[in-house]
Amino acid sequence: MDEELKKAELKRLRGEIESAAVRLGMPRGKKFVPETAPAVLLTDALFYEASLLGASDIHLTPEEDGVRVRYRIDGDLYDRVTFSKTGLLSVVTRMKAISGMDIAEHHLPQNGRFSLDLYGKDYDLRISALPSAYGENIVIRLLSRELPFTFRELAFSPDEEAAVLRMLSKPGLVLLTGPTGCGKSTTLACFLKELVSEHRNIVTVEDPVEYLIEGTEQVSLPADGRLTLGMALKDVLRQDPDIVMIGEIRDAETAREAVRMAIAGRLVLSTLHTADAVHAVPRLRDLGVENGFLADALTGVIAQRLVKRICPKCRTQYTAEDAALPDVRQLFRGNGCEECQGRGVKGRIAVHEVMEVTPRLRSAIRAGKETDELYSIAREEGLRTMGENALELLKGGVIDLNAFRSVTGIPERK
Ligand SMILES: [Zn+2]
Missing domain, CATH: 3.40.50.300 (P-loop containing nucleotide triphosphate hydrolases)
Known part of the structure; x- marks a missing residue:
């Protein structure tokens, strides 16, 4: 992808992630009818953004008063965004549903996987859910099916x-x-x-x-x-x-x-x-x-x-x-x-x-x-x-x- 395009795309994703994160924290009022569920938007945008940034893993870590999202890039973890814990359940449910896990199970560790095309590249995504004191910890590994070099x-x-x-x-x-x-x-x-x-x-x-x-x-x-x-x-x-x-x-x-x-x-x-x-x-x-x-x-x-x-x-x-x-x-x-x-x-x-x-x-x-x-x-x-x-x-x-x-x-x- 061309550098200018990549920059614009990263900016767009950033906006999408932030607005989805805000919406996830909103109480479900009568007037609020999202066209697409924010949990779906947020998960998808995270996958796209992680692939653009060359991240190998996405970490969703529930803490006392929010959920921290971090990316592992070139071996180190970097903070990306924090969203309200109100939205955690719907995001975790979305992750479990697409990777073939049991969405009703919250007390046992689970693993799942699925394939995804991100910007024309094939990825294998492996998701691990681990119950912790503040909710379920989610780690997603992004594996590109294409060799990065010769x-x-x-x-x-x-x-x-x-x-x-x-x-x-x-x-x-x-x-x-x-x-x-x-x-x-x-x-x-x-x-x-x-x-x-x-x-x-x-x-x-x-x-x-x-x-x-x-x-x-x-x-x-x-x-x-x-x-x-x-x-x-x-x-x-x-x-x-x-x-x-x-x-x-x-x-x-x-x-x-x-x-x-x-x-x-x-x-x-x-x-x-x-x-x-x-x-x-x-x-x-x-x-x-x-x-x-x-x-x-x-x-x-x-x-x-x-x-x-x-x-x-x-x-x-x-x-x-x-x-x-x-x-x-x-x-x-x-x-x-x-x-x-x-x-x-x-x-x-x-x-x-x-x-x-x-x-x-x-x-x-x-x-x-x-x-x-x-x-x-x-x-x-x-x-x-x-x-x-x-x-x-x-x-x-x-x-x-x-x-x-x-x-x-x-x-x-x-
Ligand atoms: Zn530099």
């Missing part, structure tokens, strides 16, 4: 990109690691899109499917838990896949199946919760994978974090005062402008750490070496840490000091 836009250095392409070109287990919300599944989806070919059968097993990727078979685990990931993987094998993407390795059964498929000559892609690349090895050992099998299967691990980019419109250079980074003095930050809604940051970039399992590293895994030793070997074999990659982005003015600190683990300073 493989080339993943910001790997040329060496890292070459290593990733090597991992993806042969059988083996390739893992993406990092905390929840670090964009692991987006990166995996970019890999899969790159791998799609009429000569390969690509199957994904997810809980549930996030991105729709043409040219692949995607299996969503049913929400009722009847089918476990491990069980589904056995059926996937009967589908004669060349490439299998597993949403996440969470248990021993899934870990075992993933390793077995990789050893049997398939490319297996999945995600794990570990802080850095090398810790994928002890994590898989904890899940019961033996060193020999692990060494045979694992071809690479990519750790990832998402950090905020400095807004290009209001970026300025300044001289750092503190001595946190003695060798870097000239830094950049965003001062806040209309473009970034005064935040000084806009959008995010993935910072990576690519660990390719080289022959030396493979022998060390097979020999059961400890994590520290594996890390030293990986470093000697050319591993560039997330901290080092983040430092490059800091020096280049892509990210600010707070974003850099969020990667290196040094607490943020405001």
